[in-house]
Amino acid sequence: MTEVEVSPEVAEYTEVHRHPEPKGFWSKYIFSVDHKVIGIQYLLLAVVAVFVGMALSLLVRLRLICPECSYPTLGTLFPVGAPEGVMTPEFYLAMLTMHGTVMVFMVLTTAPQGGFGNYFLPIQIGAADMAFPRLNMLSFWTTFVSFLLLMAAFVVEGGAPQTGWTGYPPLSAVPEATVQGIGQDLWLASIAVFCIASLLAALNFIVTILDLRAKGLTMMRLPLTCWTWFITAILGLLAFGVLLAAGVLLLMDRNVGTSFFVPGGLVVSDKQIDHSGGSPILWQHLFWFFGHPEVYIAILPGMGVTSHVLSTFARKTVFGYRAMVYAVVAIGLLGFVVWGHHMFVSGMSPYSAFVFSILTMCIGVPSAIKTFNWIGTMWGGKIRFTSPMLYSIGFVSLFVSGGISGIFLGQPTIDLYFHDTYFVVAHFHLIMGVAAIFGMFAGLTFWFPKMFGRMMDERLSKIHFWLTFIGVYAIFGPMHYLGMLPHPRRYAEITGVDFLVEGGAAQLHLFITVAALLTVLAQFLFLYNFVKGIYAGKVCTDPNPWEATTLEWAISSPPPHDNFGGKVPHVYRGAYDFSLRGAKRDFAMQCNDDKAVYGEQSAASGD
Amino acid sequence: MSDAHAATVTQPTWQGGGTPLAVGHKKLGMWLFIMSDSLTFSALLLSYSYVRVANDWPTPFHFFPSIVFSTVMTLVLLTSSLTMVFAVSAAHHGARRKAVKWIWWTAIFGSIFVLLHSYEWMHLMVDEGMYPWANEYGTPVFGSTFFLITGLHMFHVITGVAYLAIVALGYRRGKWLPEDVEVAGLYWHFVDLVWMFVFPLIYLLSTSVD
Numbered sequence A: 001m002t003e004v005e006v007s008p009e010v011a012e013y014t015e016v017h018r019h020p021e022p023k024g025f026w027s028k029y030i031f032s033v034d035h036k037v038i039g040i041q042y043l044l045l046a047v048v049a050v051f052v053g054m055a056l057s058l059l060v061r062l063r064l065i066c067p068e069c070s071y072p073t074l075g076t077l078f079p080v081g082a083p084e085g086v087m088t089p090e091f092y093l094a095m096l097t098m099h100g101t102v103m104v105f106m107v108l109t110t111a112p113q114g115g116f117g118n119y120f121l122p123i124q125i126g127a128a129d130m131a132f133p134r135l136n137m138l139s140f141w142t143t144f145v146s147f148l149l150l151m152a153a154f155v156v157e158g159g160a161p162q163t164g165w166t167g168y169p170p171l172s173a174v175p176e177a178t179v180q181g182i183g184q185d186l187w188l189a190s191i192a193v194f195c196i197a198s199l200l201a202a203l204n205f206i207v208t209i210l211d212l213r214a215k216g217l218t219m220m221r222l223p224l225t226c227w228t229w230f231i232t233a234i235l236g237l238l239a240f241g242v243l244l245a246a247g248v249l250l251l252m253d254r255n256v257g258t259s260f261f262v263p264g265g266l267v268v269s270d271k272q273i274d275h276s277g278g279s280p281i282l283w284q285h286l287f288w289f290f291g292h293p294e295v296y297i298a299i300l301p302g303m304g305v306t307s308h309v310l311s312t313f314a315r316k317t318v319f320g321y322r323a324m325v326y327a328v329v330a331i332g333l334l335g336f337v338v339w340g341h342h343m344f345v346s347g348m349s350p351y352s353a354f355v356f357s358i359l360t361m362c363i364g365v366p367s368a369i370k371t372f373n374w375i376g377t378m379w380g381g382k383i384r385f386t387s388p389m390l391y392s393i394g395f396v397s398l399f400v401s402g403g404i405s406g407i408f409l410g411q412p413t414i415d416l417y418f419h420d421t422y423f424v425v426a427h428f429h430l431i432m433g434v435a436a437i438f439g440m441f442a443g444l445t446f447w448f449p450k451m452f453g454r455m456m457d458e459r460l461s462k463i464h465f466w467l468t469f470i471g472v473y474a475i476f477g478p479m480h481y482l483g484m485l486p487h488p489r490r491y492a493e494i495t496g497v498d499f500l501v502e503g504g505a506a507q508l509h510l511f512i513t514v515a516a517l518l519t520v521l522a523q524f525l526f527l528y529n530f531v532k533g534i535y536a537g538k539v540c541t542d543p544n545p546w547e548a549t550t551l552e553w554a555i556s557s558p559p560p561h562d563n564f565g566g567k568v569p570h571v572y573r574g575a576y577d578f579s580l581r582g583a584k585r586d587f588a589m590q591c592n593d594d595k596a597v598y599g600e601q602s603a604a605s606g607d
Numbered sequence B: 001m002s003d004a005h006a007a008t009v010t011q012p013t014w015q016g017g018g019t020p021l022a023v024g025h026k027k028l029g030m031w032l033f034i035m036s037d038s039l040t041f042s043a044l045l046l047s048y049s050y051v052r053v054a055n056d057w058p059t060p061f062h063f064f065p066s067i068v069f070s071t072v073m074t075l076v077l078l079t080s081s082l083t084m085v086f087a088v089s090a091a092h093h094g095a096r097r098k099a100v101k102w103i104w105w106t107a108i109f110g111s112i113f114v115l116l117h118s119y120e121w122m123h124l125m126v127d128e129g130m131y132p133w134a135n136e137y138g139t140p141v142f143g144s145t146f147f148l149i150t151g152l153h154m155f156h157v158i159t160g161v162a163y164l165a166i167v168a169l170g171y172r173r174g175k176w177l178p179e180d181v182e183v184a185g186l187y188w189h190f191v192d193l194v195w196m197f198v199f200p201l202i203y204l205l206s207t208s209v210d
Helices: A008-017 A025-030 A035-065 A072-077 A089-108 A110-124 A133-155 A183-211 A224-255 A280-314 A321-334 A350-378 A387-409 A412-418 A422-452 A458-484 A498-502 A505-536 A594-604 B003-009 B025-054 B067-092 B096-127 B140-172 B178-206
Strands: A003-005 A567-569
Touching: A035 A089, A035 A110, A035 A133, A035 A422, A035 A505, A089 A110, A089 A133, A089 A183, A089 A280, A089 A422, A110 A133, A110 A183, A110 A224, A110 A280, A110 A422, A133 A183, A183 A224, A183 B025, A224 A280, A224 A321, A224 B025, A224 B140, A280 A321, A280 A350, A280 A387, A280 A422, A280 B025, A321 A350, A350 A387, A350 A412, A387 A412, A387 A422, A387 A458, A422 A458, A422 A505, A458 A505, A498 A505, B025 B140, B025 B178, B067 B096, B067 B178, B096 B140, B096 B178, B140 B178
Parallel strands: none
Antiparallel strands: A003 A567
């Protein structure tokens, strides 16, 4: 590895984000300002959240196959929501809401960006830490407070909110409309706090990428992971501020008595609500102006990891690197002008719907560029089927499957029919839920040796991959069919709905629930593999077990406190130099100069 | 920051190992924060426009006691921006005492704005019965938007005054640098700029012409 000593100028300039190695337990593991510790904290938060979210989804599934079944433990935990262990329809909605909120905010937003981004962004660009380490710590702990607020909604009187993760008013704005309780307020407070944490984190990411790149690391030499974290941060910076405003308005509607989102003459339970002048559609505009970029916040880092891993294990450079970068930028930009396609059925001028529809279709172009470039990257490569590679191929598969149904839903005429059905549930779970999760699995198995200095068990990872890959298709594939029945979303049960019963919805629900149970069980296999890997995995002394090219693989595993031992790496080449002709090895790391790659002689002859 | 830092900052480079936008981390961070915060205010002002056209808006509205009062408030806030310009300029010329003096003047004008604004609020609520949830002159959403938007702006001004005080103390002791004064200035001007949208949209649009 080629390194340069820190020159006085650089030392001065990077001093802002350098900090001494902490000594005590608290400053080292809890209130740490080290981006690596914060990254792992984000990941742990996401792991806790994802198991909470999965448990909630199982409750939802169980209620759907057997509305009258009794689960005594549940009755003890939630005497109101599940009296004698039988889940009420309201309880079903509450679980549904919390499942969505926990998964979208606490898992899909935190792990790919806060977790992997925090850990690997500074290392991949050759920096000692993020630009603002203290702000970084503040972001994590604010996110943690947000998580606690959200969890508190379970235990307060009245229980968790029942308005879905989108919190549409007037249901969410008028306490009389749902259970009287502060669950919805806690939910809103949690979201507002989360917004602040996320926009501060986004600010930090952008400054870090712009200012802290090592010498020679131009923007077009950045690993694609960094590009996706960069664009994700820009989306976060611009989107979360708007959700914050919307959240404040809704909190005021609930607690101060304003009526931004409550129309006049609203009657709830035979009682006229004492509000007037607001518009529920306004919330939808504000929410989805955030909500659509949020989808990309969840999926873009997964795209970055996939590009990175596919190139590494196909031993080929990324097919069309520049096109990949432009596609990510295009997806990010377009993401801000398509929010209306979530509102086709909310009452919208057909002309507006037309514009939103055309813009939505446009996203198909950069998405297709990415998909074909992923295939092009693998084409003719010497593919090594490691577990991260499998997860990445799985990501491409799920992205295509989920994306195709997006083309359907982007057209108002079809969306009018499908919007409130399981078709949409299948669509967004595949593309933003499961695909993003596969991106995380790819990242976790790929970077595990770097983070912990040990290997995960490849065999177990592969078994887990196949179980999960087949499992998620078994869960979400049939939902497309359910949607075409059409089976409405959010129904707590199908008892007495003749066309659903005759259409075979009950059998399909049973099949999906069994598949979901098995898929959740398979995740414990991964958890076992992960925890065992940390403590008893095969020790990996080689800093670069995957023969990858980016800077994190040039330093020891786990990386030392300031990543590069007080030195600043120099970058000589792009991120994906594989299968080089005439080179000593089949790849060149970014910090290798030509002499290191081709040997003394060929460098001298200018080969 | 020292001369070494200034040297790296003034060499814009996208090649890595420098700051491509030729500004320090803190300044870039503040610009990004301003971008994010301006979207929060945009969301609120757009919501205001949305409910305004959807309702029977109480126009003209006299405000307290007339539009003149809020014009004076605007003038006070604008003056604070001017003194902030002097502060930043003095800081960059190394005139520490002068800069600190101008920062304090800025904070004072900011505080006067908050006091005048609170007086206006008190009057509208106590004497004229306009609250965030009720309004004697028409739709209650008028009061909601008025108090929410001006309230959030006032929160920014109060935060700004505290921020300026911290910068003034820190800069006087040499703990903070001229660049930090400039970053505080960016925030302060942004808060002023927001008022330049709030004042016409909420006050001038609702007042009577004569």
